[in-house]
Amino acid sequence: MRIPKSWVPYIANKIIENLLKKDMIEITVPKEQLLEEAEKLILDELMVEDRLNEEVRELLKKYEAEIERDKLDYRKLFEMTKQKLVKQRNLVL
Numbered sequence: 001m002r003i004p005k006s007w008v009p010y011i012a013n014k015i016i017e018n019l020l021k022k023d024m025i026e027i028t029v030p031k032e033q034l035l036e037e038a039e040k041l042i043l044d045e046l047m048v049e050d051r052l053n054e055e056v057r058e059l060l061k062k063y064e065a066e067i068e069r070d071k072l073d074y075r076k077l078f079e080m081t082k083q084k085l086v087k088q089r090n091l092v093l
Helices: 005-021 031-046 048-061 064-069 074-089
Strands: none
Touching (some): 005 031, 031 048
């Protein structure tokens, strides 16, 4: 995640305030609940890349011996694997 977690409440609040100001949404639940849900959604989206990185590490761990034996560039394999998964899953990072 490239944005500090401490910024998420601020970002969520700004988004909700702007949507309300432009009459793009109508609140049917308490504002605190709406902000809490918005924060959860933002955090989840921001952590997509973190989860993907962990998955790539786990995949490459299975081939650790071959990578070391063949003296392959781990960083390059990591990026190639990550890009392949991004493309397969239509992820936006």
